[in-house]
Amino acid sequence: xxxxFSLEIFPPKxxxxxxxxxxxxxxxxxxxxxxxxxxxxxxxxxxxxNTLDIVSKVQNEYQIPAVAxxxxxxxxxxxxxxxxxxxxxxxxxDILALRGDPVDGAPMPGDFPYAADLIRFIKGIxxxxxxxxxxxxTHPSAVSEADDLRHLKEKxxxxxxxLITQLFFDNDKFYRFRDIxxxxxxxxxxxxxIMPVTNKKQIERMVSICRVHLPKKFVRLIDRFGDNPVxxxxxxxxxxxxxxxxxxxxxxxxxxxxxMNNPYVAQEIYTRVVTLIRA
Ligand code: FAD
Numbered sequence: 001x002x003x004x005f006s007l008e009i010f011p012p013k014x015x016x017x018x019x020x021x022x023x024x025x026x027x028x029x030x031x032x033x034x035x036x037x038x039x040x041x042x043x044x045x046x047x048x049x050n051t052l053d054i055v056s057k058v059q060n061e062y063q064i065p066a067v068a069x070x071x072x073x074x075x076x077x078x079x080x081x082x083x084x085x086x087x088x089x090x091x092x093x094d095i096l097a098l099r100g101d102p103v104d105g106a107p108m109p110g111d112f113p114y115a116a117d118l119i120r121f122i123k124g125i126x127x128x129x130x131x132x133x134x135x136x137x138t139h140p141s142a143v144s145e146a147d148d149l150r151h152l153k154e155k156x157x158x159x160x161x162x163l164i165t166q167l168f169f170d171n172d173k174f175y176r177f178r179d180i181x182x183x184x185x186x187x188x189x190x191x192x193x194i195m196p197v198t199n200k201k202q203i204e205r206m207v208s209i210c211r212v213h214l215p216k217k218f219v220r221l222i223d224r225f226g227d228n229p230v231x232x233x234x235x236x237x238x239x240x241x242x243x244x245x246x247x248x249x250x251x252x253x254x255x256x257x258x259x260m261n262n263p264y265v266a267q268e269i270y271t272r273v274v275t276l277i278r279a
Contacts (some may be wrong), residue, residue, distance in 0.1 A: 001253070003248070003252065003253060003254050003255070003277055003278075004034040004035070004189070004191060004253065004254030004255070004256075005031070005032075005033055005034055005254065005255050005257075005270070005274075005277045006033050006034050006035045006036065006037060006067075006191065006254065006255070006256045006257070007028055007031065007033045007035075007036045007037070007256075007257050007259050007266060008036070008037045008038075008039065008193075008256060008257065008258050008259060009021065009024060009025070009028070009036060009037075009038055009039070009054070009259055009261050010038070010039040010261060011038065011039070011041075011050035011051060011054055012050075012261075018050065018053060018054075020261075021054055021261065022057065023263075024259075024261045024262075024263050025057070025058065025062055026263075027263025027264070027266075027267065028259065028263045028266055028267070029062055029064070030267060030270075031266055031267060031270040031274075033064060034065065034254070035064065035065040035066065035067050035094065036058045036062075036064050036065075036066055036067070037066070037067035037068075037069060037096055037131075037164075037256070038051050038054045038055050038058065038066065038067070038068060038069060039051070039069045040068065040069040040070055040071060041071075041103075042071040042073060042074060042098075042100030042101055042102075042103055042106075043074060043103040043106045044074040044075065044079075044103075044106050044107060045075060045079040045082070045083060048083045048086065051068055051069065052068070052083075052086050052087065052090065054066075055067075055068045055087065055090060055092045056090035056091070056092065059090060059091050059092050060090065060091060065094065066092050066094065067092075067094040067095065067096050067131060068087050068092050068094070068095055068096070069095075069096040069098060070083065070084075070095050070096065070097055070098065070118070070122075071098040071099060071100025071101075072097065072098065072099060072100065072111070072112030072115070072117070072118035072121075073099050073100040073101070073102060073108070073112060073113070074100065074102075074103060074106040074107055074108060074109070075109065075111070075112060076107075076109040076111050077109075077111045077121065079109075080111075080112070080118070080121065080122070081125065084122065084125070084126065084128070088126065088128075093126075093127065093128050093129060094128070094129045094131070095122060095128050095129070095130050095131065096130075096131040096132070096133070096164065097115055097118045097119045097122055097130050097131070097132055097160070098115050098118070098132075098133055099112070099113070099114050099115040099118070114151065115132055115133070115155055116151065116154040116155045116157075116158045117158075119132060119155055119158040119159050119160050120158040120159065122159070123158065123159035129161055129162075130159055130160050130161055131160060131161065131162045131163070131164055132152075132155040132156070132160035132162075132163055132164075133163070133164060133165075133166065134152050134163040134164070134165050134166070134177075134181075134190065135148060135152075135165070135166045136165050136166065136168050136173045136174045136176070136177035137166070137168060137173050137177075137211070137212050137213060139166075140209075140210070140211045149180060149181070149184060152181070152184075152186065153184055153185075153186060156186050156188055160188060161188055162188055162189050162190075162191065163181075163186075163188055163189070163190045163191065164190075164191045164193055164256050165177075165190060165191065165192055165193040165256070166193055166210055166212070167193045167194065167195040167206065167210060167212065167258055168192075168193070168212050168213075169197075169212060169213065169214055169215060169218050169239075169243070170212075170213045170214075170215045170218075171243055171246050171247060171250070173212075173213060174192055174247070174252075175250060178190060189253035189254060190252075190253055190254075191252075191253060191254035191255065191256040192247050192252050192254070192255055192256065193256045193258060194240050194243055194244060194247075194255055194256070194257055194258065195240070195257075195258035195260070196236045196237055196239070196240035196257070196258075196260075196265050196269060197222075197236040197239070197240075198232060198233040198236040198237070198260075198262070198265055199229065199232055199233070199236075200222060200226035200227070200232065202260070203222060218239060221235050221236075221239060233265070236265075237265055237268050237269055240257075240269055241269055241272045241273060244269070244273050244276075245273065245276060248273070248276045248277065255273075255277065257269065257270075
């Protein structure tokens, strides 16, 4: 089985010029990822532009397969058709179909209340490869773990061909999740989402949004190095490398690196694990 190694990037903030992302891509190119996915702000169709520009560049100029994220909550069917047409015209036919989180003041057409609705719609209108998100530690707003897993199965039954996990720091949570999804008959590849934590602020934010378990050794790492930026960066890289090596030994289908648009960190990690990924 070929294991995938992929990267996630996000469009630069409105205050930064779009060109900053191309410097990031220049730095990431050497890691030869199987694909690069590009996030999409959930506020509505006006956010499509940046994602479209970037996936198009990744696919056509950098010649790296691109995956376009697409959160459907604030989009109508017509808007989704138009956005997909734009992706498709740029040669991008690989979509990460998401629900997205509600954005205050954004329109709520109600065509895609959940990701499964969007996945079914996309599969119904064209030849797209569709990915979906999954949550080894359960989605934060899920009624229960069992309910969340039932809805995950609905996404796969609707046509999701690959799953990408929410970030996690405790591999045992992932292994448990994989056993459960196996038992549920979910057979599509599950890529493990790994986020190298290279500064203390980042972890505080991530934990409050994603509600993931922090193992004791990870908390000790933050306590020990959190106030020393260079040491924290190197410790965060080392922690992510250890996580990835352990996952590869356990036969993970793929690694999806949340790069935070930091090519240095992605390259450091890639260099240390590349022979194992390709072995
Ligand atoms: P869903 O699968 O629809 O699930 C959302 C919640 O609803 C879950 O609690 C689920 O249990 C519940 N649910 C599902 N179906 C039903 C149903 N029929 N009835 C009742 N409850 C149901 N967000 C962005 O805005 N842009 C991005 O680019 C982006 N990229 C992401 C990439 C990855 C790899 C991941 C893991 C997340 C990403 N997100 C992104 C965040 C994502 O949009 C949020 O986590 C969102 O809250 C859930 O999206 P989902 O597609 O998993 O939703």
